Amino acid sequence: MIDTWLDKHRSLYTAATRHDFVVSIRDGSVDLSSFKTWLGQDYLFVREFVPFVANVLIRAGKESGETSDMEVVLGGLASLNDEIEWFKSEGSKWGVDFSTVVSQKANQEYSRFLEAMMGSEVEYSVVMTAFWGIEAVYQESFAHCLGDGNKTPAELTGACNRWGNDGFRQYCLCVKNIAERCLENASREALVEAEDVLVRVLEHEVAFWEMSRG
Ligand SMILES: Cc1ncc(CN)c(N)n1
Numbered sequence: 001m002i003d004t005w006l007d008k009h010r011s012l013y014t015a016a017t018r019h020d021f022v023v024s025i026r027d028g029s030v031d032l033s034s035f036k037t038w039l040g041q042d043y044l045f046v047r048e049f050v051p052f053v054a055n056v057l058i059r060a061g062k063e064s065g066e067t068s069d070m071e072v073v074l075g076g077l078a079s080l081n082d083e084i085e086w087f088k089s090e091g092s093k094w095g096v097d098f099s100t101v102v103s104q105k106a107n108q109e110y111s112r113f114l115e116a117m118m119g120s121e122v123e124y125s126v127v128m129t130a131f132w133g134i135e136a137v138y139q140e141s142f143a144h145c146l147g148d149g150n151k152t153p154a155e156l157t158g159a160c161n162r163w164g165n166d167g168f169r170q171y172c173l174c175v176k177n178i179a180e181r182c183l184e185n186a187s188r189e190a191l192v193e194a195e196d197v198l199v200r201v202l203e204h205e206v207a208f209w210e211m212s213r214g
Contacts, residue, residue, distance in 0.1 A: 001183040002129065002176060005195050009202065016202045017140040019209035025160065026144055028151035034212040035156065036094050040101035041211050043087040045110060046080060049134070052114040053077050056131050063124045064178070072174045076135070079171075086162060106207035113204055117197070125182035129194040132175045133201035138163040139172045 006013050021038065024030040053076055060069040091098050103111070116122070117130050142164035145152045152160055162168075183194060 001180060001191070001194075002132070002198070005198055009199055012199065012202045012206070016137045016205040016209075018144065019141070019206065021209045021212040022141045022144060025152055025156055026147070026150050028153055030153065030156065032094075034214065036096050037214055038209075038212040039087070039090055039094060039159075040096050040098060041104060041107050041208070043084075043091065043096075043098050044101060044103045045107055045208070046083055046087065048111040048114055050077070050080050050084075052118060053080060053131070055118045056127055059124050059127060060178075064182075066178075066181075069178050072171070072178060073131075075171060076175070079168075083162065086158075090159070104211050106204070106211050110204040110208060113200060123186065123190045123193065125179065125186040125190050126194045126197050128175065128179040128182050130197045130201055132172065132179045133198050134205075135168075135175060136172050137202070137205045139168050143169065 021030070021034060024034070053073065057070065057073045057077055060073045064070065087098070090096075117127055142160045142162070144164075145160040146157070146164045179194075183191065186194065
C-alpha cells in the first residue's frame with residue numbers, strides 16, 4: 001500500500017527527502033546559519049513529537065493485538081530520550097540557545113497536525129502511516145548525506161548518523177511493516193485517510209526544511 005502511494009506521490013516524496021538543505025549538507029555547501037535554524041526548530045519539533053509517539057505507544061498497547069508493535073514504538077520513544085540530550089549538546093556546540101528559539105509557522109502547523117493525529121477518532125492504521133512517514137523522511141534524507149561520494153562536513157556527520165544509521169533504517173522498516181499490516185485490514189475510508197495523511201506529512205516535511213532558508 002505505502003509503496004503504491006509513494007509511487008503516486010513520487011515528486012512530493014523526492015521534495016521531502018532530497019530538499020536543497022539536505023543536498024547542501026551532502027555536497028558540503030551547507031550554510032551553517034541554515035543548519036543552526038534547522039537545529040533550533042527541530043529541537044522544538046522533537047519536544048512536540050514525544051507526546052505524539054507516547055500516544056502511538058498507548059494505542060499499540062491497546063489496539064494492535066501484536067506484542068511486538070509496542071516494543072518497536074517503545075524503542076522509538078527511548079531513542080527520543082537520547083535525541084533530546086543530543087540536541088542539547090549540539091545546541092551548546094553551535095551556540096544555539098533553545099530557550100530563545102521561537103517556533104516558526106511551519107513548525108506550529110506541524111505540531112497542530114501531530115495533535116490532531118492524537119485524537120481517538122483517528123484509526124490506528126492512519127496513525128501508524130503518519131508515524132512511519134515522519135520517521136522515514138529523516139531516515140532517507142540523512143542516509144543520503146552519508147551515501148557514497150558525500151562531502152558532508154565532518155562536524156555534521158553526527159546529525160546525519162543519528163537518522164541515517166542502519167539501526168534507524170531497520171526501525172523504520174519495522175514501523176512500515178506494522179503500518180502495512182494494519183492497512184491490509186483497514187476500511188476503504190481509513191485507506192483514503194491514510195493516503196491523505198501521508199501526503200500531509202510529506203508537505204509538512206518540505207515546509208519544515210524550507211524554514212532553514214531563513
Ligand atoms: C521535522 C522532523 N521530522 C522527523 C523527525 C524524525 N523524528 C524529526 N526529528 N523532525
